[in-house]
Each structure stands twice: as structure tokens, then as C-alpha cells.
Amino acid sequence: MKLDADQRRLLLRIARNSLAYGLRHGRPGYPEPGSLPDSLCQPAACFVTLHKQGRLRGCIGSLEASEPLARAVAGSAFAAGFQDPRFPPLSAEELMQLDLEISILSPMQELPVSSEQDLLERLRPGIDGLLLEEGRRHAVYLPSVWSQLPEPATFVEQLKLKGGWPAEYWSENMRVRCFQTETMEELAV
Numbered sequence: 001m002k003l004d005a006d007q008r009r010l011l012l013r014i015a016r017n018s019l020a021y022g023l024r025h026g027r028p029g030y031p032e033p034g035s036l037p038d039s040l041c042q043p044a045a046c047f048v049t050l051h052k053q054g055r056l057r058g059c060i061g062s063l064e065a066s067e068p069l070a071r072a073v074a075g076s077a078f079a080a081g082f083q084d085p086r087f088p089p090l091s092a093e094e095l096m097q098l099d100l101e102i103s104i105l106s107p108m109q110e111l112p113v114s115s116e117q118d119l120l121e122r123l124r125p126g127i128d129g130l131l132l133e134e135g136r137r138h139a140v141y142l143p144s145v146w147s148q149l150p151e152p153a154t155f156v157e158q159l160k161l162k163g164g165w166p167a168e169y170w171s172e173n174m175r176v177r178c179f180q181t182e183t184m185e186e187l188a189v
Helices: 005-025 069-082 116-122 143-147 152-162
Strands: 045-052 055-061 098-105 129-134 137-141 175-179 181-186
Touching: 005 069, 005 098, 005 181, 045 069, 055 069, 055 098, 069 098, 098 143, 116 152, 129 152, 137 152, 143 181
Parallel strands: none
Antiparallel strands: 045 055, 045 098, 098 181, 129 137, 129 175
16 A cells, blocks of 8 residues: 555544544544545554654554554554553643654565574565464564664564563464555654
């Protein structure tokens, strides 16, 4: 999906409006479907990431395209602000201090690898997001995480720790999928 500048601005406004609506009503503020361009009504997976003064303040999204993009952005923005278990619910004072980032995910691509070393050699830093799954455990990093973890070995090690595996763990039963994102951001107003 390739969005133009107006569509990107509209999505960012939808995210910020959903947060403001959430502060007043305790639920996401969804846009009216009839007022949106067709591209924002197509199903898409997305994540909304909130930063406050350069630090993560919430990040929630979906890995599969199950609802229209504009609705997914509004719901993910609300969830990132009020339901991310790592953070307390957003306060009114914080709303204007937040930088917003929306990542629209490409479809997941199975990445058959024979070993962790094979995975490390095939990953494209700064481009690929990564999902690791085994049994009930899974962990995902968006491509934007490469800015904090630029080395593939560290990127994968930290992702395994996030998923509850030991840093040195590897199994031939691990399912590996990658994806790319179209990302847009709005700095605090």
C-alpha cells in the first residue's frame, strides 16, 4: 500500500483524534467510513507507536489485515495510549507531548531458515520487521527497532528475550516470518 501525503496526514489525525476521544469517553474514536478515501477503507495490518520525549510510551497493533485501515489505526492508537500493559493509561497532559508513528504492515512472508545464522544472513537491517513464533510464544519487532538495535545478532537476541526465550535459544520448530512497513510520523504539537 502506498499512500499519498494527504492520506498520511489524515491517518495521523485519525490516530490523534482517537486518543483525544479516548480521554473523554474511554473508548476509541472511529472515523465515519463515508468520509474516507477508498484506500483507507481497505483492510490492512498496522501498529501505532507513541513516544514521549524520545521514549516509548505505548505500541499496539495487529499482524493481520482484519479491518479497514482507518479503523485499525484508530483502535490501535487508543490501545497504545490506554491498554499497553507496560504503561499506565495516557493522561490529558501527555496528549500534546506525544510523537505518533503509524506503521502499515505488508503481508507476512514466511522465511524458511535452516539455523539462526541463516536468519542473521538473510535479514535486511532497517527494512525487515520480524516475527518469531514457537508454541504459544511469539514476539515481533517492527523495522523501526533497527534504529535502536542495528546489529542483526542483537536484534534477534533481544527479540527472543522479548518472546520469553533465552538469548541463545534456537529451535528448528521456530517459525520465522518477515514483513516491511510503510511508516509515517507526527511530532508532538
